[in-house]
Amino acid sequence: MRMRWWKMLGLAGIMGVAATGVVIARAERRRRAYTPEEIRARLKERVEGAGEGQPEGRRS
Incomplete structure (x- = not known):
């Protein structure tokens, strides 16, 4: 019986x-x-969106 549990655990x-x-x-x-x-456009959208959430003095 004990081996059956280990087999079930292994299969899972x-x-x-x-x-x-x-x-x-x-x-x-x-x-x-x-x-x-499409990848470039999505990356540009991400960068623009990330820049909006930062305080004014911390933008790079």
């Missing part, structure tokens, strides 16, 4: 690792789907 761990790999692969595919122009 393996399934967790596999599910994590699937999530990472999907995110990577989604990230690579952007064109370089």
Whole structure:
């Protein structure tokens, strides 16, 4: 009976690792789907948005 729990725990761990790999692969595919122009535009939007939240004396 004790070995059965360890087997179940091991299988659950393996399934967790596999599910994590699937999530990472999907995110990577989604990230690579952007064109370089789209990435530049998104980065510029982020930089402009980040600059607005800082106090006047701290902008670089």
